[in-house]
Amino acid sequence: MQFDWTTFVLEVLNFLVLLWILKRFLYQPVLDVLDARQARIKAEMAQAEKLQDDAAALGKQYAERLAQWAQEREQLRQQLQQDLAQQRASGMEKIRQSLSDEEAKARVRNAATTASHEAELIRQAADQAYADVAAMLARLASPMLTASIVRVLLEDLAALPKEQRESLRSAAEKVAAATAEVASAHPLDDAAQQEIARGLAAVAGRKLPLAVSSDPALIAGVRIAVGECLLHANLLDELAFFRRPDGQS
Amino acid sequence: MNTGELGGSVVFHLGPLAITDTVLTTWGVMLCLAIAALLLRYRLALLPSRRQTIAEGIVAVIERAIGEVLPADAVRRVLPFVATLWIFVLTANLAGLVPGLHAPTRDLSATAALAALVFASTHWYGIRSKGLRAYLRHYAEPSLILLPFHVISELTRTLALAIRLFGNIMSLEMAALLVLLIAGFLVPVPLLMLHVIEAVVQAYIFGILALIYIAGAIEPIATQERPGEAPSPTFAKSKNKEES
Structure with missing residues (x-):
């Protein structure tokens, strides 16, 4: 076991030089790259979270729009049903009124026809009676x-x-x-x-x-x-x- | 592996400096790591390649390991030192597997240099963290009588750090050399596998001990400022590792 002071001193210097070289050309650049990558990952994560939040907000907005559309559709459907019911009632009333008018006209027509037939029958009966009476009186x-x-x-x-x-x-x-x-x-x-x-x-x-x-x-x-x-x-x-x-x- | 002596052998002289094979191997290791770092540096991108993914994984694992021991604001400050310790010790340990080379960590001068750096960095981070006076005061707490023991503890643990790494790597290479000399050419191969495991384990132990020492220099602030609060489980776990 020998101890050499020259070697000792040179080894110290060698190590210090190596420390400087590795710090300058290995550790610091690699750590910088790692930090940059970490920062980039953080930024991308933040961006991704922001996008996720935006997507969630858009999804919420879309759901609200869908709900609003469904509500509007329901209102329009109810309004349409009311309009249809009103039109149906109006149409039914018109039809009922028309039928009533037609019925009244038919009744009047029937009455007129009946009266005409009765008058004709009366006239025929009178003619017949006249003829019969005239024939009888002619004989008398x-x-x-x-x-x-x-x-x-x-x-x-x-x-x-x-x-x-x-x-x-x-x-x-x-x-x-x-x-x-x-x-x-x-x-x-x-x-x-x-x-x-x-x-x-x-x-x-x-x-x-x-x-x-x-x-x-x-x-x-x-x-x-x-x-x-x-x-x-x-x-x-x-x-x-x-x-x-x-x-x- | 080299069949040399326990210390480094002088390869050449650079003026008054005797350059040993330990220093030369260290330079080689430094060169390889520097080239790899430079190649990686200029090919970094937000969309990583396979090499960049490996490098990022290594740095991230080290950062997470440090983060389990240190407070979050101190992680980036300590990371270069501890990570360099781990990477250098591991590479230096594994350099012994290359034929014709021996691990720089089988040289006590190199491990002592690393231990001295850990010793110095511990105090450096401690003083930076809580100031010189507050840092020095913790040696006299809870009683002034414990000051010598604290100082002895600082010195012995640094010595143990150097001796542990040196002894493990040196003994491993020595064992492989003896087996090679006694048994034959291919017999040491399982021992080389053990060398890999030992290299990783010793690098991890050296780095984690350095980390715990630094954490010990930084953490007392919190424990002193909040006396009723128990140390964090992670820190306690790391302490247990040290004791084991």
Whole structure:
């Protein structure tokens, strides 16, 4: 075991030099690189955390938007359902109103049709009755019936109201010829013609010459025309009177 | 391995200086490490290559090992010295495996130089850490009577540091030489494997002891300033290693 001071001193110096070299060219650069990498990793981690936070915020915002859209969609759907319900109710009301109108129109139409049919049936019944009565009266008609009708006519003339009496007189005055045209279903005898002339003269206030003619269509009785005034005293006109719906003479 | 004597043999003289093979081997080791450091230095990048990854791994492991013993603010300050100790002692130990060379650490002058550097650096870091007066005061604590024992402890542990490394490496080479002389050519090969293990272990022990000594010079501040607080488990573990 030897100890050499020169070697000792040189080894000390050698170590110090090596320490300087390694510190300058190995430790410090490597540590700098490690620190830089660490700083870079930290920065990237911070960036990643920031991105993660941003992503979380965006995700939250997206979820809120989705919830908001769902709420808006629900509101729009409810509004649409309300509109549809209103339109449906309005349409149903219109349809109901239209049906009601149509029903009223149909009812009126049916009533009119029924009334028309009833009127037609009444008319046909009246025609039929008229025809039947006319046929029956035609079989019953006779000069005696005509004489009876003339007698009734004369009684009615005697009891004629004042207004009608004035009308007849006025009509007689307007006629220039001043004749009374008498149509008879059966031939009138002289006595009957004179009775008629006297009855007319009593009403008209003057004597009216008669122009007697025969008209078998009258069935029985006479029809006297004084100017514009007609006196119906025959079965044909009576039947026609009953045949008229309003029943006016 | 060289079959020389226990100390270094003088190779040539440089003026008044006698250059031994220990110094020459040390220069060779220094040259190799410097070239490797320079090559690595100019190829550093944030995206590391395989070599850079290895270098970063070595530096990071050393930094973590120091960080387990020292407070965080002192790690970067102590790292160059302790890391250089580890790297140099390991390389110097392994240099004995190269035919024609012998490990510089089989020379007591070299190990004594390293121990003296550890001794000096311990006080240097201690004084830098807490000031000259406070540092010197801790030798007289807890009682002035313990001052001689502290001084003796400082000297003996430095001596032990030098002798331990020198004795282990020298005895290993000597054993390999004896086996080679007695048994034959290939028989020392298992012993060379043992040399590798021993080189690593001795480098680790030398470096960790230096680290513990430096930590001991720095740490008392904390323990003195906080008397009720127990030393950290890591530090206690390192102390146990030293005792073992």
